[in-house]
Amino acid sequence: MWRSIASNALTMMIVALFLAGGVVIWGKRQYETAGPLDTPVCLRVESGSNLKKVSATLENEGAITNSTIFRLGADYTDKANKLKAGSFLVPAGASMAEIVDIVTRGGASTCGTEVVFRVGVTSSVVEVRELDPTTNRYVEKAEFDPAAAEKPAEYTKVRGQADTRYRIAVAEGVTSWQVVDALSRIDLLEGEAELPEEGRLAPDSYEVEVGDTRASVLTRMADKQALILEEAWKNRVDGLPINSAAEALILASIIEKETGVAEERRTVASVFINRLNRGMRLQTDPTVIYGVTKGQGVLGRGLRQSELRRETPWNTYLIDGLPPTPIANPGKASIEAALDPAQTKYVYFVADGSGGHVFAETLDEHNRNVAKWRQIEAERAKQDDNQ
Structure with a gap:
């Protein structure tokens, strides 16, 4: 009799262990399987919050199917006490395991x-x-x-x-x-x-x-x-008329102020490099403007003839070579353009009316381009007067 009871008890224990194991496997699958969320949500975790509150919010949002499994999974992976405050983007289909990782890994908020x-x-x-x-x-x-x-x-x-x-x-x-x-x-x-x-x-x-x-x-x-x-100077091309990284920064700032068209930077750089190589003055308006404003605000108007003739350390119509300092803070692309310019023979450029520039190798060609630009300006002024 006792042998039969013991046998039955052992059988029940084995069955219970199998059932418990099945529950664990089922729970693990639920924890790691893609979740029910159809569209991403922004989950805000308040400072001082806890996993119970967060799991309830996620269940209400339809991001998880079972808040208990969510908390048990976080506890099992030793992340239950690592909850971070912030706003976190929970992507569509995120599993409970992925969501736990999102709200415990730390770092800056990803939404909100x-x-x-x-x-x-x-x-x-x-x-x-x-x-x-x-x-x-x-x-x-x-x-x-x-x-x-x-x-x-x-x-x-x-x-x-x-x-x-x-x-x-x-x-x-x-x-x-x-x-x-x-x-x-x-x-x-x-x-x-x-x-x-x-x-x-x-x-x-x-x-x-x-x-x-x-x-x-x-x-x-x-x-x-x-x-x-430092990186751009290390990777500079040979034969540039620039003797230091500081000079490269000056040239880069002029390139930055001369064009807002990314594709033009290296071509504009080539014009200034060619001018420096030929001993020509740079003759660029942005340097003159800097001599007037010292970088403190925007000029807000066209340059006057008196300003073009005014002697300042930055007036490249009057000085040879580069001005003594940069005239702005150039971006990476302009710095790289100054140290790896396009290979051209251009020494002139003027606005083309579309935000970019048209380039020339000779003064005659440049003068024709200037005449076209002035015609564009005159037509625009006429249109403005008629409006």
């Missing part, structure tokens, strides 16, 4: 609200925008002048949220003064900032956080520009 401080050549602007997870595109919520005394409600609201991301986007061709002036108007940054040397800041996008110092942001920009210049 972003504030972008854009530092432009002619103006600066602040954008408040939010990522639409279904289209993976940002939707603008507000845009305003950073110098405005009263900030829009959209900005004030997100400014107090811990998961709001901040980014400073610096355009190619801005001056160091413009960057420092813009940073002084960004209220989430702290401290004073000295004016860096012209040209020594890399135009790019920089993630920042509340409490970062203005000086530290400028240091990051300067360090990046130094690396770009």
